Amino acid sequence: MARAAAGAGARRRGAAAAGGAARGAAGAGAAAAPPTAARVFNFSAGPACMYEDVLAEAQREVLDYKGCGMSVMEMSHRGGDYSAIHDAAEADLRELMGVPEGYSVLMMQGGASLVFAGLPLNLTARADAVDYVVTGSWSKKAAQEAGKFCDTVNVVQGDNKSIPDPASWALTPGSKYVHLCDNETIQGVEFQGAPDVGGRTLCADVSSNFLSRPIDVSKYGVIYGGVQKNIGPAGLALVIVRDDLLGSPRADCPAMLDFSTLAEARSLYNTPNCWNIYMCGLVFRKLLDMGGLEAVARANAEKCAVVYGAIAESKGFYDCPVDEAVRSRMNVPFTIPSDAELEKAFISESTAAGLVNLKGHRSVGGMRASIYNAMPMQGVHDLAAFMKDFQARHQ
Ligand code: PMP
Numbered sequence: 001m002a003r004a005a006a007g008a009g010a011r012r013r014g015a016a017a018a019g020g021a022a023r024g025a026a027g028a029g030a031a032a033a034p035p036t037a038a039r040v041f042n043f044s045a046g047p048a049c050m051y052e053d054v055l056a057e058a059q060r061e062v063l064d065y066k067g068c069g070m071s072v073m074e075m076s077h078r079g080g081d082y083s084a085i086h087d088a089a090e091a092d093l094r095e096l097m098g099v100p101e102g103y104s105v106l107m108m109q110g111g112a113s114l115v116f117a118g119l120p121l122n123l124t125a126r127a128d129a130v131d132y133v134v135t136g137s138w139s140k141k142a143a144q145e146a147g148k149f150c151d152t153v154n155v156v157q158g159d160n161k162s163i164p165d166p167a168s169w170a171l172t173p174g175s176k177y178v179h180l181c182d183n184e185t186i187q188g189v190e191f192q193g194a195p196d197v198g199g200r201t202l203c204a205d206v207s208s209n210f211l212s213r214p215i216d217v218s219k220y221g222v223i224y225g226g227v228q229k230n231i232g233p234a235g236l237a238l239v240i241v242r243d244d245l246l247g248s249p250r251a252d253c254p255a256m257l258d259f260s261t262l263a264e265a266r267s268l269y270n271t272p273n274c275w276n277i278y279m280c281g282l283v284f285r286k287l288l289d290m291g292g293l294e295a296v297a298r299a300n301a302e303k304c305a306v307v308y309g310a311i312a313e314s315k316g317f318y319d320c321p322v323d324e325a326v327r328s329r330m331n332v333p334f335t336i337p338s339d340a341e342l343e344k345a346f347i348s349e350s351t352a353a354g355l356v357n358l359k360g361h362r363s364v365g366g367m368r369a370s371i372y373n374a375m376p377m378q379g380v381h382d383l384a385a386f387m388k389d390f391q392a393r394h395q
Helices: 052-061 080-097 111-123 137-146 259-264 274-289 292-313 340-352 377-394
Strands: 103-108 129-134 152-157 178-181 202-205 222-226 237-242 331-334 367-370
Touching: 052 274, 080 103, 080 274, 080 292, 103 111, 103 259, 111 137, 111 202, 111 222, 111 237, 111 259, 129 137, 137 152, 137 178, 137 202, 237 259, 274 292, 292 331, 292 377, 340 367, 340 377
Parallel strands: 129 152, 129 178, 178 202, 202 222
Antiparallel strands: 103 237, 222 237, 331 367
């Protein structure tokens, strides 16, 4: 069994999915390598599908990185070969995102969850107030973590299906920052740009829509996310922080969470996650070669339109609970409102058809299609065809 994630009985992509032959893979061809028969379409929310040509490149280099006679996993993080990888990854990320002068890029271990603690420890004193806009599970978690470090965490509560109008947000006068989750991975609620927060410092968790579209970095004080959805393997968080926010960590902030220490050391304070940074670097280069984030965003818009289109065309057989204006381009949650039992059949039949990991998060149920950058266009067309066929057979 080549892939445990596929589960028993999952058909590989080479076989026609239930619902018929795959349709036009073109369009987002730029977004992904052609599928191979050995792999499934993986709709996991993260860790998630990666570009096949990136995986193949890593495979080619795993024993001997460019004639070094060793793997990136075996190199000293202070040596010249790794330094070149590290520097190129940072430079390419800066180019991709158009990071302006005056921002530092940190490549941290510990994932986005550790950054939840890093924000208050670097940007506040205990007595300071902070504002958290809660639009789903991850922003709620971030707010809860901040509550361990700040006396006042003011929550602007949404309903997990929409985003309250920023003009209505009751922000705290003098708060140190406003935090939001740019894309709620579980609920599928996505901000469509940076909201106006009245000149306050805006901090955004972009874990699940990282590099999925252009972003105006200058509107944010901190942009951060784990890489295991849209970029690379789990275990690395990228933090882009405006330099005026550096320099005043709390006295008891651990060194590994101290943004200033990491910035000064250029993410080499200790041994970094070298292999992961190498993998992310391959993805950054690929995205630049594809034409940058505008091209990526066009492909993503096309892909999510196919899935939301399939839901709309079902005339209520499938339902997406999220307000149309804030629907995520990355995570599409949907249900079968008429019969929850049918959802179980949907998940097992789709798995058998090689469309795997479509089960919704355990906290909300239903289904969820995570269609990150590396999901090929073919994957969403196969999913839409499967949805139509499933409806025809079960309605
Ligand atoms: N924020 C969001 C939006 C997420 O989706 C996740 C992971 N699912 C996290 C934070 C936590 O990330 P990590 O596992 O890297 O700590």
